[in-house]
Amino acid sequence: MQQIRKMPIWMKVSTDPWSYQVLATLPGQEQQWKPSMYSSITPICFASPLLEKPVGKESMPQTPPFSAMFDSSGYNRNLYQSAEDSCGGLYYHDNNLLSGSLEALIQHLVPNVDYYPDRTYIFTFLLSSRLFMHPYELMAKVCHLCVEHQRLSDPNSDKNQIRKIAPKILQLLTEWTETFPYDFRDERMMRNLKDLAHRIASGEETYRKNVQQMIQCLIRKLAALSQYEEVLAKISSTSTDRLTVLKTKPQSIQRDIITVCSDPYTLAQQLTHIELERLNYIGPEEFVQAFVQKDPLDNDKSCYSERKKTRNLEAYVEWFNRLSYLVATEICMPVKKKHRARMIEYFIDVARECFNIGNFNSLMAIISGMNMSPVSRLKKTWAKVKTAKFDVLEHQMDPSSNFYNYRTALRGAAQRSLTAHSSREKIVIPFFSLLIKDIYFLNEGCANRLPNGHVNFEKFWELAKQVSEFMTWKQVECPFERDRKILQHLLTVPVFSEDALYLASYESEGPENHIEKDRWKSLRSSLLGRV
Numbered sequence: 001m002q003q004i005r006k007m008p009i010w011m012k013v014s015t016d017p018w019s020y021q022v023l024a025t026l027p028g029q030e031q032q033w034k035p036s037m038y039s040s041i042t043p044i045c046f047a048s049p050l051l052e053k054p055v056g057k058e059s060m061p062q063t064p065p066f067s068a069m070f071d072s073s074g075y076n077r078n079l080y081q082s083a084e085d086s087c088g089g090l091y092y093h094d095n096n097l098l099s100g101s102l103e104a105l106i107q108h109l110v111p112n113v114d115y116y117p118d119r120t121y122i123f124t125f126l127l128s129s130r131l132f133m134h135p136y137e138l139m140a141k142v143c144h145l146c147v148e149h150q151r152l153s154d155p156n157s158d159k160n161q162i163r164k165i166a167p168k169i170l171q172l173l174t175e176w177t178e179t180f181p182y183d184f185r186d187e188r189m190m191r192n193l194k195d196l197a198h199r200i201a202s203g204e205e206t207y208r209k210n211v212q213q214m215i216q217c218l219i220r221k222l223a224a225l226s227q228y229e230e231v232l233a234k235i236s237s238t239s240t241d242r243l244t245v246l247k248t249k250p251q252s253i254q255r256d257i258i259t260v261c262s263d264p265y266t267l268a269q270q271l272t273h274i275e276l277e278r279l280n281y282i283g284p285e286e287f288v289q290a291f292v293q294k295d296p297l298d299n300d301k302s303c304y305s306e307r308k309k310t311r312n313l314e315a316y317v318e319w320f321n322r323l324s325y326l327v328a329t330e331i332c333m334p335v336k337k338k339h340r341a342r343m344i345e346y347f348i349d350v351a352r353e354c355f356n357i358g359n360f361n362s363l364m365a366i367i368s369g370m371n372m373s374p375v376s377r378l379k380k381t382w383a384k385v386k387t388a389k390f391d392v393l394e395h396q397m398d399p400s401s402n403f404y405n406y407r408t409a410l411r412g413a414a415q416r417s418l419t420a421h422s423s424r425e426k427i428v429i430p431f432f433s434l435l436i437k438d439i440y441f442l443n444e445g446c447a448n449r450l451p452n453g454h455v456n457f458e459k460f461w462e463l464a465k466q467v468s469e470f471m472t473w474k475q476v477e478c479p480f481e482r483d484r485k486i487l488q489h490l491l492t493v494p495v496f497s498e499d500a501l502y503l504a505s506y507e508s509e510g511p512e513n514h515i516e517k518d519r520w521k522s523l524r525s526s527l528l529g530r531v
Contacts, residue, residue, distance in 0.1 A: 101453070101454055105457070127467060131448055135180070173196065184222065235492060257326075258343065260485065266483065269480035290310045320432060323369065337380055341382075347369075351363050360410060381508070403434060406434070414473075503524065506519075506523070
């Protein structure tokens with residue numbers, strides 16, 4: 001039986017049943033809730049094929065949208081299977097590819113005059129192959145197969161033959177650069193891409209134009225990513241704890257969230273802006289790279305750490321944590337009980353609108369913040385709150401039965417998205433830490449390789465199905481008008497640390513037992529310098 005590894009520390013969930021946020025505590029880092037601001041960046045998305053003259057369906061399949069790539073069983077059942085494949089290191093059952101040697105799977109990725117791989121296979125293999133080899137190694141092998149087998153390096157090769165194969169190779173490269181653009185931040189990847197593209201384009205003006213367009217689109221995506229990361233880093237480096245700001249500049253953050261945005265529906269829309277922008281920058285490969293282990297058949301240790309690149313996924317996790325702490329901070333800050341009660345009711349309305357929009361991640365972050373111990377212990381405050389609406393939301397996000405109610409609501413939102421008549425109806429923002437956990441346990445529950453050394457491709461069909469669903473959701477454009485003032489507050493206003501939240505809670509409603517009294521005294525001493 002395969003041994004289950006410990007869950008990575010940065011994706012552990014709290015033991016509190018209502019604190020299901022992913023705790024962003026990377027090894028060597030303290031828990032710091034770092035804000036971010038990048039509302040000036042417009043995500044770039046190039047979903048359509050770049051070939052100006054599409055090749056006919058008889059020689060190359062058209063590329064469907066992600067939502068159409070996988071059927072209910074987890075993968076496309078119409079994969080092309082030739083006689084060579086069945087005896088060339090690939091194993092099929094009922095015409096479905098189940099396993100194969102790594103070399104055979106690589107060969108299956110490379111088109112020839114009579115064959116172009118199904119888009120489902122391209123996505124699945126490019127996603128999962130990084131568990132066995134670095135993307136630049138795969139690109140080098142693909143380039144070698146294209147150049148040598150198709151005789152692209154031979155000046156005397158048949159021009160008609162090249163005209164047949166060149167559009168297919170270019171389409172494969174386009175699929176790769178559009179779906180996994182972050183792979184090409186590696187100079188080795190970009191060098192191989194340009195080399196192969198140059199061989200295709202030489203002597204053909206049409207191909208040269210298509211290659212230039214493909215590379216320009218890729219460069220724009222990478223430039224947008226670099227800008228996003230720079231802004232995140234800048235904001236993170238200047239973030240401070242709210243208690244520190246209160247002690248040094250108490251007037252600078254007197255405004256609460258209701259003063260900034262009195263309408264809870266507008267706040268829910270601005271939260272959706274942030275969620276969709278953050279989602280847009282997560283590469284599909286990050287879900288695999290988050291759990292990458294050393295391949296037992298790989299003797300090279302150098303590329304293992306290089307493959308664990310998950311910075312955009314981690315930034316999204318940190319946003320969830322920040323929103324939870326922001327909610328708790330806004331509730332614990334008011335001195336008067338009626339103001340705290342009004343703040344709770346305000347966030348209940350925000351959460352309900354998030355549910356209606358399909359923004360389940362913000363919904364869960366708000367519920368988590370309201371169920372943090374410093375907030376939930378405010379019994380006198382909660383006694384003044386009309387909690388009927390909150391009870392309904394808690395029921396929808398109830399963690400029992402593996403979040404059955406939430407998963408039912410998510411399926412409904414996903415179905416609505418498929419038949420949507422407006423941009424608003426297309427929005428599906430999943431509860432992100434649960435999505436990560438699902439992928440984590442799928443990865444841990446099945447071996448990457450079978451006893452005969454073959455790659456367990458049946459596992460990767462299911463992995464690709466889950467990630468492709470996410471790819472569809474992240475490409476939705478937010479239909480709501482952007483309010484920079486509200487976004488600025490949500491992303492940059494200082495929030496309390498856990499200790500500061502407890503202190504504010506005790507200051508609002510005094511300790512109820514000796515344990516709380518001792519903690520209150522300790523916090524006043526350590527945080528305020530008072531006895």
